[in-house]
Amino acid sequence: MENGFIQTDDLKKYYRMNTVGVKALDGITIDIPRGAFAVIMGPSGSGKSTLLNLIGGLDWPTSGSIFVDGEEIEALDETELAAYRRNKVGFVFQSFNLISSMSAEENVGFPLRFAGVQAAQRKQRAREKLEEVGLADRMTHKPTELSGGEQQRVAIARALINNPVLILADEPTGNLDTTSGLSVMHTLADLQKSGKTIVVATHDPRMLSFATQTIYLLDGKQVSEETYHQTIEQLSWEGTN
Amino acid sequence: MRFSDLISLIVANLSRRKGRVLLTAIGVMIGTAAVVTLVSLGAGLQKAATESLWGISDLSSIMVYPTYGGEMGGMVMIGGSQQEQQDAVLLTPSKISEIEALPGVERVIIQDYLSVGTEIKLDKLSSWGNIQGVSVSDLKEMNLAASQGTTELGMGKIIVGAYVNRNFYDPNQRYDEGPIDPPDLMGKILNVTLIKWNEEGGETRRTYRMEVAGVLQETRGEADYSMYMTLDEITRWNEWGRGQRINREKEGYNQVIVKAESPQIVLDVADQITGLGLQAYTPQSMVQGINSFFTTMQVIFGGIGAISLLVAAIGIANTMTMSILERTREIGIMKAIGATNNNILAIFLGEASGIGFVGGVGGSILGWGASKLINIFSASYLASQASAQGYMGNTMLATVTPFWLPIFAIVFATIVGLISGLYPSLNAATLVPVSALKYE
Ligand SMILES: Nc1ncnc2c1ncn2[C@@H]1O[C@H](COP(=O)(O)OP(=O)(O)OP(=O)(O)O)[C@@H](O)[C@H]1O
Ligand SMILES: [Mg+2]
Numbered sequence: 001m002e003n004g005f006i007q008t009d010d011l012k013k014y015y016r017m018n019t020v021g022v023k024a025l026d027g028i029t030i031d032i033p034r035g036a037f038a039v040i041m042g043p044s045g046s047g048k049s050t051l052l053n054l055i056g057g058l059d060w061p062t063s064g065s066i067f068v069d070g071e072e073i074e075a076l077d078e079t080e081l082a083a084y085r086r087n088k089v090g091f092v093f094q095s096f097n098l099i100s101s102m103s104a105e106e107n108v109g110f111p112l113r114f115a116g117v118q119a120a121q122r123k124q125r126a127r128e129k130l131e132e133v134g135l136a137d138r139m140t141h142k143p144t145e146l147s148g149g150e151q152q153r154v155a156i157a158r159a160l161i162n163n164p165v166l167i168l169a170d171e172p173t174g175n176l177d178t179t180s181g182l183s184v185m186h187t188l189a190d191l192q193k194s195g196k197t198i199v200v201a202t203h204d205p206r207m208l209s210f211a212t213q214t215i216y217l218l219d220g221k222q223v224s225e226e227t228y229h230q231t232i233e234q235l236s237w238e239g240t241n
Numbered sequence: 242m243r244f245s246d247l248i249s250l251i252v253a254n255l256s257r258r259k260g261r262v263l264l265t266a267i268g269v270m271i272g273t274a275a276v277v278t279l280v281s282l283g284a285g286l287q288k289a290a291t292e293s294l295w296g297i298s299d300l301s302s303i304m305v306y307p308t309y310g311g312e313m314g315g316m317v318m319i320g321g322s323q324q325e326q327q328d329a330v331l332l333t334p335s336k337i338s339e340i341e342a343l344p345g346v347e348r349v350i351i352q353d354y355l356s357v358g359t360e361i362k363l364d365k366l367s368s369w370g371n372i373q374g375v376s377v378s379d380l381k382e383m384n385l386a387a388s389q390g391t392t393e394l395g396m397g398k399i400i401v402g403a404y405v406n407r408n409f410y411d412p413n414q415r416y417d418e419g420p421i422d423p424p425d426l427m428g429k430i431l432n433v434t435l436i437k438w439n440e441e442g443g444e445t446r447r448t449y450r451m452e453v454a455g456v457l458q459e460t461r462g463e464a465d466y467s468m469y470m471t472l473d474e475i476t477r478w479n480e481w482g483r484g485q486r487i488n489r490e491k492e493g494y495n496q497v498i499v500k501a502e503s504p505q506i507v508l509d510v511a512d513q514i515t516g517l518g519l520q521a522y523t524p525q526s527m528v529q530g531i532n533s534f535f536t537t538m539q540v541i542f543g544g545i546g547a548i549s550l551l552v553a554a555i556g557i558a559n560t561m562t563m564s565i566l567e568r569t570r571e572i573g574i575m576k577a578i579g580a581t582n583n584n585i586l587a588i589f590l591g592e593a594s595g596i597g598f599v600g601g602v603g604g605s606i607l608g609w610g611a612s613k614l615i616n617i618f619s620a621s622y623l624a625s626q627a628s629a630q631g632y633m634g635n636t637m638l639a640t641v642t643p644f645w646l647p648i649f650a651i652v653f654a655t656i657v658g659l660i661s662g663l664y665p666s667l668n669a670a671t672l673v674p675v676s677a678l679k680y681e
Pocket of ligand 2: 048049050170
């Protein structure tokens with residue numbers, strides 16, 4: 001595995017809430033190689049989503065730099081960033097984020113509209129992707145007519161439609177039952193095997209069994225596995241008292 | 242993003258919210274309908290007014306009269322007429338050549354009236370009349386046309402206006418017999434008797450037999466009650482009446498008609514003639530006055546409609562703001578899957594314009610229908626008036642919808658939509674993707 005596919009350097013994201021500053025990310029320096037299955041672990045509020053959003057170009061850091069596949073993300077302008085998201089990144093969200101008025105097929109093909117692909121081809125490619133995620137018989141279903149697990153697989157198909165090099169998944173199993181969650185994890189693992197780089201933010205420990213690399217976050221800071229577990233144990237011990 | 246995809250997406254998004262889109266579009270529809278109807282009404286009124294000026298529809302001619310110093314100017318004369326005599330500018334042949342030399346003047350037609358006492362007879366019927374001598378051989382040159390016979394003038398020939406026959410009466414008729422039917426004058430011989438008196442009160446008469454060579458078409462102007470002869474013959478009659486030759490260099494002519502090369506330059510030419518010290522009247526200046534009045538009226542009418550469109554515009558802005566608020570998450574999704582700010586802007590501007598367009602189309606149809614309805618009502622009203630009063634009015638109030646008006650209204654409504662959507666759409670386009678995605 002080649003190093004430096006995703007590299008951040010002293011990445012910071014601060015929010016100012018009235019007088020109080022929130023350090024959502026406080027100096028994160030990571031390196032994820034191409035083809036990795038990276039898992040970002042951390043309790044709620046530790047900055048997992050923030051980190052993922054910065055890598056995906058959905059938000060701007062307060063300071064620091066992000067390189068993905070040789071591109072300096074935080075230096076791109078809005079249009080370049082849109083092209084980056086369109087061509088290189090596929091997003092999978094906890095709440096699926098499908099468009100409720102569109103069928104599965106239309107949802108999956110939607111990114112292709114912005115890529116200038118014509119309707120007939122959009123339909124064909126969307127069908128192929130839906131078949132890949134095992135939803136061949138759900139093409140014309142609206143999101144409300146699908147189970148959570150099915151919706152998430154539609155979302156994964158959509159993330160794959162532009163053939164991105166990078167899949168960013170923010171708690172993809174968070175809204176799913178154990179079985180569907182596991183099936184989504186397997187789908188992501190298969191994608192990694194096919195050569196894509198996967199970054200997943202989660203607090204689901206089962207995800208660790210697929211990981212090639214784990215990043216532990218506490219209060220916006222990266223910590224070692226030992227520190228992480230000690231702190232978590234301490235927190236839960238304090239919590240039960 | 243392909244243009245056809247953009248359009249299909251906009252149509253899909255609008256039809257997702259049919260009810261709201263239609264309700265918003267109704268506002269635009271009413272505004273557009275108001276604009277179309279009121280402007281049509283204004284245009285109709287203008288047409289009716291200009292048509293009543295039909296008689297002076299010859300827009301390239303200018304009536305020129307001499308300036309008789311204080312007399313015509315209505316000035317108060319102080320210390321005799323010395324001053325005024327100097328101010329007088331007469332239509333002498335040399336002055337006429339000056340007019341002819343002006344740029345834009347096509348020709349000058351001299352018109353002189355018979356200034357001798359006259360009696361006109363057709364068999365037992367008598368008449369009076371306004372007999373004009375003109376310096377053209379064919380009245381066509383004065384834009385007059387014949388309904389019977391010819392417009393060509395010649396010695397011993399007279400051409401009469403459309404209503405000249407209405408002036409004939411039977412001098413022996415009793416009062417209770419009612420008016421006679423106007424005689425058909427075409428081809429008849431009119432006995433025109435000139436009468437002059439000497440100092441002692443002695444009367445001399447001279448009768449000419451004039452053949453009616455043509456009857457003119459109705460002009461609804463002065464020509465309808467005029468009779469035309471050659472200028473030479475009228476001059477000879479006038480000289481007989483006076484008993485001496487007329488020196489035109491000293492007296493000038495009563496009136497000349499100046500033809501401009503085109504209606505566009507008439508006002509210009511008239512100004513130049515006024516500059517020579519003469520009086521110039523153009524039918525155009527009158528038409529222009531009427532036109533500017535009605536243009537003002539149409540602008541006011543259009544303005545009233547535009548106010549309702551403004552209200553509609555606020556409606557669109559409101560709907561778009563609401564819809565964008567509801568779809569914040571969708572905007573975030575679109576951005577996450579690679580939509581540019583311009584894509585988002587185009588989608589929402591397109592939706593806003595689409596509402597305007599739908600309203601514009603509906604409003605144009607509605608306004609056009611309303612205009613037609615006004616026409617039907619005004620026609621039946623006028624018909625009932627006409628049958629009640631026993632005549633048919635010749636001006637009729639009708640709306641006129643120029644073909645460009647609905648097109649303009651649709652384009653305008655679409656632009657109103659576009660502008661109303663500008664602010665909300667810009668807001669939508671510049672949302673930070675991550676905050677849009679978090680929006681509940
Ligand atoms: N828009 C914002 N304004 C202010 N503070 C924010 C904003 N977004 C996130 N934060 C703060 O930044 C911190 C990190 O948030 P983040 O969403 O990255 O956590 P997370 O690890 O994804 O948590 P979870 O597991 O609950 O999703 C939190 O303390 C949060 O309150
Ligand atoms: Mg999160």
